[in-house]
Amino acid sequence: MRLRNVPGSREFIAANEFVVQEPESYKGRWHELFGNNNPIHIEVGMGKGQFITTLAKQNPDINYIGIEKYSSVLIRAIEKRSQVECSNLYFIRFDAESINDIFDTEEVDRIYLNFSDPWPKDRHAKRRLTSKEFLARYDKFLKKDGYIAFKTDNRPLFDFSLEQAPEAGWTLRDVTFDLHHSEYNEGNVMTEYEERFSSMGNPIHRLVAYR
Numbered sequence: 001m002r003l004r005n006v007p008g009s010r011e012f013i014a015a016n017e018f019v020v021q022e023p024e025s026y027k028g029r030w031h032e033l034f035g036n037n038n039p040i041h042i043e044v045g046m047g048k049g050q051f052i053t054t055l056a057k058q059n060p061d062i063n064y065i066g067i068e069k070y071s072s073v074l075i076r077a078i079e080k081r082s083q084v085e086c087s088n089l090y091f092i093r094f095d096a097e098s099i100n101d102i103f104d105t106e107e108v109d110r111i112y113l114n115f116s117d118p119w120p121k122d123r124h125a126k127r128r129l130t131s132k133e134f135l136a137r138y139d140k141f142l143k144k145d146g147y148i149a150f151k152t153d154n155r156p157l158f159d160f161s162l163e164q165a166p167e168a169g170w171t172l173r174d175v176t177f178d179l180h181h182s183e184y185n186e187g188n189v190m191t192e193y194e195e196r197f198s199s200m201g202n203p204i205h206r207l208v209a210y211r
Contacts, residue, residue: 009071013093018081019074020065023092028104034063034088039109042067044096044129045116049077051191052112056089058189064089067096096129096137103141111138113150115193118157130161130209132168139168139211147210151179153197158205170209179204 013019020026020033031037039062043052046066056064066089068074074093081089094102116129126133130150138148148170152158158177165172176182180198184206190198198204 006072006075009075013071013074013078016078018078018089019091019093023094023102027102028107030063030065030103030107033090036063038063038088040065040107041110041112042103042108043112043114044099045069045113046077046091047073047115048192049074049080049091051114051189053077053080053084053089054189056086057084060086060088062088066091067094067099069093069095096134097127100137100140105141106143107141109143109146111142111146111148113148114191115152115154115197116150116157118152118154120156125160128157128160130157130164132164135164135168135170135209142211144211147208149206149208151191151194151204151206153193153202153204155205158207161207165207165209170211172207172209174206174208176207177203177205179206182206 014021026033030040041062042065044067046052046068049066052064052066066077068077068091071093074091077091113129119125119127125131150161162172174184176184179185179188194204
């Protein structure tokens with residue numbers, strides 16, 4: 001995916017009230033930022049923010065953190081966030097490879113991965129957000145009864161994910177190769193990519209992984 005540079009995006013993000021500028025300083029104390037002890041759900045690679053912003057509006061008793069490393073994409077999520085009156089949603093501009101620097105043991109209740117970069121070349125497999133390397137990272141801060149929900153329209157990436165989870169010691173459930181025509185579609189919140197791909201007739205794949 002080729003990303004268009006947005007002039008001034010880094011400066012805008014650095015000054016924005018909805019973006020946590022030093023996330024490492026909140027490791028182990030994210031509840032202080034939100035001012036409550038509600039569950040914390042995160043979306044890694046949130047894109048333009050439609051999914052997590054919708055969830056935050058629907059679930060005021062859950063705290064949400066959206067993580068995105070590209071400034072040109074994050075700025076679009078901030079635009080959506082500025083139109084929503086809620087106190088349970090913050091963003092981080094951050095590379096997920098260092099995610100253990102910002103979350104402590106059992107600090108997160110749920111992880112959402114939506115239409116992640118497939119990194120199609122074999123030598124980049126470790127960079128995929130559902131690789132066993134990333135699953136090991138999540139294991140360090142996800143609560144014992146927590147889980148990962150993953151959606152994609154990329155069948156090779158989905159097949160890869162189905163293989164990686166058991167290898168990393170995770171259990172799979174609610175697996176479907178056509179989410180929108182399955183029992184698991186009830187209550188599904190779509191991302192921008194999901195709307196686009198499904199309108200093209202692409203089936204959406206989904207799985208849940210837990211330990």
